[in-house]
Amino acid sequence: MPRTPVLAGNWKMHCSIAEATALAGGLASKVGRVEGRRVILAPPFTALGAVRKAIEGTKIELAAQNVHDQSKGAFTGEVSPAMLVDAGATSVIVGHSERRALFGESDDFIRRKIESALAIGLGPIVCVGETLAQRDDGRTLAVVGSQVDAAMRGLDAAAARRIVIAYEPVWAIGTGRVATREQAQEVHGQIRALLQEMGLPAADVPILYGGSVKPDNVDGLMAEPDIDGALVGGASLEVDGFARIVEYRA
Numbered sequence: 001m002p003r004t005p006v007l008a009g010n011w012k013m014h015c016s017i018a019e020a021t022a023l024a025g026g027l028a029s030k031v032g033r034v035e036g037r038r039v040i041l042a043p044p045f046t047a048l049g050a051v052r053k054a055i056e057g058t059k060i061e062l063a064a065q066n067v068h069d070q071s072k073g074a075f076t077g078e079v080s081p082a083m084l085v086d087a088g089a090t091s092v093i094v095g096h097s098e099r100r101a102l103f104g105e106s107d108d109f110i111r112r113k114i115e116s117a118l119a120i121g122l123g124p125i126v127c128v129g130e131t132l133a134q135r136d137d138g139r140t141l142a143v144v145g146s147q148v149d150a151a152m153r154g155l156d157a158a159a160a161r162r163i164v165i166a167y168e169p170v171w172a173i174g175t176g177r178v179a180t181r182e183q184a185q186e187v188h189g190q191i192r193a194l195l196q197e198m199g200l201p202a203a204d205v206p207i208l209y210g211g212s213v214k215p216d217n218v219d220g221l222m223a224e225p226d227i228d229g230a231l232v233g234g235a236s237l238e239v240d241g242f243a244r245i246v247e248y249r250a
């Protein structure tokens with residue numbers, strides 16, 4: 001079975017409820033019936049309900065951008081895995097580099113989130129990626145490898161198959177500086193080899209690329225053998241642009 005491509009929009013801290021409704025509604029009519037690819041929208045928490053309604057009856061899936069690992073309690077400002085399921089999400093982004101860098105999320109915390117999400121049936125979209133300084137030091141594989149290891153080592157095959165990995169070089173996020181398809185493919189191949197080495201079903205785990213994916217570079221990226229989709233920030237906020245990304249031609 002070839003891996004089903006995944007095109008996911010990470011809206012970050014953008015969109016009022018009205019804006020989210022319009023964006024999701026526009027995508028629902030343009031790509032709501034697309035065959036052979038998964039389309040996932042990750043609005044902010046406040047717009048989950050509105051987007052859920054706007055994509056009802058389409059094949060578009062709903063994701064959240066973050067989750068806490070505990071099921072309930074005194075965690076002001078946090079949202080539990082069960083709350084996301086209740087809001088209609090079927091996936092959740094975990095370990096985005098902005099969470100790691102700006103909010104101090106550790107590999108251990110991210111692993112706990114992954115396990116809590118899996119336990120309740122949410123599919124984790126696990127982000128990994130190196131900074132520019134780490135790349136320049138020749139440490140890309142060491143950094144990305146240790147993030148993947150912390151996230152997935154010891155999971156059983158069924159759990160691993162429900163995870164989507166997103167390789168997002170930090171230097172390419174929001175900068176307009178996309179990794180070349182060769183740079184991305186190299187790291188994707190290394191991640192897949194590491195999954196294999198960990199005894200996980202490497203061929204079944206989609207590995208998305210993220211970082212300045214746009215309508216004009218998605219086709220080249222998607223032509224690479226180990227690039228199974230895209231996690232898109234800025235370019236996911238506009239109906240026609242994101243629809244073109246969903247309808248990439250490899």
Ligand code: PGA
Pocket residue numbers: 010168172173174175176210211212213231232233234235
């Ligand atoms: P970008 O963001 O597409 O705006 O670079 C990607 C991401 O952070 O997921």
